[in-house]
Amino acid sequence: MTVPLKTLITGQHGQVSQALQQQLQGLGELIVLGRDQLDLANTDQIRTQIRAHQPDLIINAAAHTAVDLAESEPDAAFAINTIAPGILAEEAKALGIPLIHYSTDYVFDGSKPTPYNEADTPNPLGVYGQSKLDGERAIVAVGGEYLILRTSWVYSNHGKNFLLTMKRLLQEKPHMRIVADQIGAPTWAGTIAASTRALIERWQSGEAGAWGIYHLTAQGETSWFGFAEAIGEHLRAQGKACAELEAIPSSAYPTPAKRPLNSRLDCSRLQQQWHVSQPQWQDALRECLAEQH
Template structure:
């Protein structure tokens, strides 16, 4: 009898890691390492842990995700988001096992009229986006079995994210101004975890699609203002207080790191190559809120 698949998940306290742990437990033995056990800013520690554990699959769910903070600490952002993924890819290739890594819409500048496809030329506007793109390229250089899954606007019922911030502010303030000219797909971390499970199952069945880079977001699109409206509607349905929302342009809410105005990602390649599709963002939001209770 074969031993269970050992799945190494980097990242312990993030919203995606939590969703992955909930949905992958029956696929094998999960080994989840937080920063205390695996600091991605220390290359030698990465090598030692992977070589000691010898996993059958590596999932990198950890990243430096403080977008604005990255502008003032680029060395740390590049260590975690660029150097570490390359090392993980090297170690995975040495073991002959796949690496699943998550990237971002921030590798694009947002100037395209329509949704981005995987082959569009990246042009990140921020240190965060630059570091994530460098991580993608480091993985690609290794040429091992890997999936780079670009996603966007990730939220969940725990951690720090737009959903939880809006739920709090909408109930605390009489009025709230929200950016309306950035367009993308709010993507529940549960959606990403569900799709990741489906990808792993297809690989385990011996019928994987092509390895490489793919876009993975919820279906549909909206603005941050539209996302806030949907959150507010759920509060009102529960007879909870809700602020009056005002739509504003990005120029009225400056941030240290510029954001792409167009974060739409075309996910059709993932459907074609792996047969994996995602839920529409409204329905995923309802499912997330139902779990929230």
């Protein structure tokens, strides 16, 4: 029998945190600290909370994820995405416990023609990507036991994300123009949480792989246009109105932050080291859509 864990999760209302709160039931005590209890921009508060709770595992599911906003408020992005993870890593190491932290495809510039693996050199295009990369480096510099899980294009039935935005807009508008030259894998927060649970169970049962940085996205690939089409097909199958879609290049939809054109991540190392694999993105999307009430 594995001993019940005391797991501290940062972030409360984010997509990944909400999925973790569902998925990690039964593993032991979950301490979920939202911004009211734990402001990641407050370094003293981070140390105080972790020392007060004395967890067996820390999962950092909080982040400054507003990619365009980060360009105009870099200080907030670096406080939450860079400084806080480093302090979480220091506290985890002091307690002799692992830290699980989520990162992003945005650490890469998207110029590689094939999927990125963990050995590829990062080169972020904007503040958000740079702040997340610096956060990874802060954790690595501390050492200790950590898993940094890079994911991409996260969506769920909660919060702000492409799925929910598209479901609304596709029913409101007759015509929509969607970027078709950015390629990646839409990844359901439920998939990330289920994989995280599998990783925790491997660690608890003494079957842990190597600690370090791993890629964790759904399998397969599509564009934002392809993702929108799949959402549209679901709406039509339900007999709902759906906009006509037009594929456009990124250049036709300028944003404050530049996005990588290739966000594909090679997740084979996670499978090899930890024996944890991911579903096809279409299957995960169907599961997510079926979950809605």
